[in-house]
Amino acid sequence: MCDERTLRDAEHHLRQSGNLTRRKFGALSLGTGLATLLPRPAAALPVTAKDVEISTPDGVADCHFVHPSSGAHPGVLIWPDALGLRPAFEQMGRRLAESGYSVLIVNPYYRAVRAPVMPEGASFRDQATRERIFPLMRSLSPEITVTDARAFVGFLDSQDAVASDRMMGTTGYCMGGAMTMRTAATFPDRMGAGASFHGGRLVTDGPDSPHLLVDRMQAHYLFAIAENDDAKEPDAKTVLREAFAAAGLPAEVEVYAGTLHGWCSLDSTVYHEEQAERAWSRLLVLFETALA
Numbered sequence: 001m002c003d004e005r006t007l008r009d010a011e012h013h014l015r016q017s018g019n020l021t022r023r024k025f026g027a028l029s030l031g032t033g034l035a036t037l038l039p040r041p042a043a044a045l046p047v048t049a050k051d052v053e054i055s056t057p058d059g060v061a062d063c064h065f066v067h068p069s070s071g072a073h074p075g076v077l078i079w080p081d082a083l084g085l086r087p088a089f090e091q092m093g094r095r096l097a098e099s100g101y102s103v104l105i106v107n108p109y110y111r112a113v114r115a116p117v118m119p120e121g122a123s124f125r126d127q128a129t130r131e132r133i134f135p136l137m138r139s140l141s142p143e144i145t146v147t148d149a150r151a152f153v154g155f156l157d158s159q160d161a162v163a164s165d166r167m168m169g170t171t172g173y174c175m176g177g178a179m180t181m182r183t184a185a186t187f188p189d190r191m192g193a194g195a196s197f198h199g200g201r202l203v204t205d206g207p208d209s210p211h212l213l214v215d216r217m218q219a220h221y222l223f224a225i226a227e228n229d230d231a232k233e234p235d236a237k238t239v240l241r242e243a244f245a246a247a248g249l250p251a252e253v254e255v256y257a258g259t260l261h262g263w264c265s266l267d268s269t270v271y272h273e274e275q276a277e278r279a280w281s282r283l284l285v286l287f288e289t290a291l292a
Helices: 004-017 032-037 087-098 127-138 142-157 176-186 210-216 227-232 236-247 273-290
Strands: 047-056 059-068 075-079 102-106 168-173 191-197 220-226 251-256
Touching (some): 059 087, 059 142, 075 087, 102 142, 142 176, 168 273, 210 236, 220 227, 236 251, 251 273
Parallel strands (some): 168 191, 191 220
Antiparallel strands (some): 059 102
């Protein structure tokens, strides 16, 4: 949830810590350098990556597709955070592909602009970034998410690198968390797992709240919640647990101590390496079981 309180929390964190996570700041300014910040999976598979263009009813979406270089594997659709498709998410997708998944990372803003939307190193701490990103975020309705999900899932299903006899997964960060839930509800027979990392607005008072879609899903879920997001919406985790329990679906819903909104995105100034790695390990467990 990228709002004024989120920004204040991040500023306080950076003043207190006196760093930008102290994780080889120079590497954060170079897309290729980001790869050095992620540990490779044990027995990492060789992968093939390429930029792709996917036709939708509203235009052509520029995306990034990375998959093991041989064989067919479960497909995974990644919805990035508010800053959109960029090198950090390409590297996160590559890491997942090295673990045996065929991964599509999408540009949700393709109707207005090709990725990357902002230059590397952009932060919500900067007013120019907020002025650029907030209107793009507001342009994405639930209906648009469903339209795009149909095109993106269709693309994955058309690829030789995607196993047609295995369920797919979907992950989302920040605004992408809600998008995973809309995807899982739209494709209950295709989506076997979903994961939301510091997802925003998963439980609202509106008739289109994502949590109201749970009874349409078949996906097992992971919700990795930032501590400051939980402080703003302390009841959301309980509502999510109850919704999945009522639907008879497994869901791991956890608040990760010491984390701020954005803590799982590799290039975030509040990236929390230890907790992000723990959340990543839980994602792999989820996929290993639900996409088997």
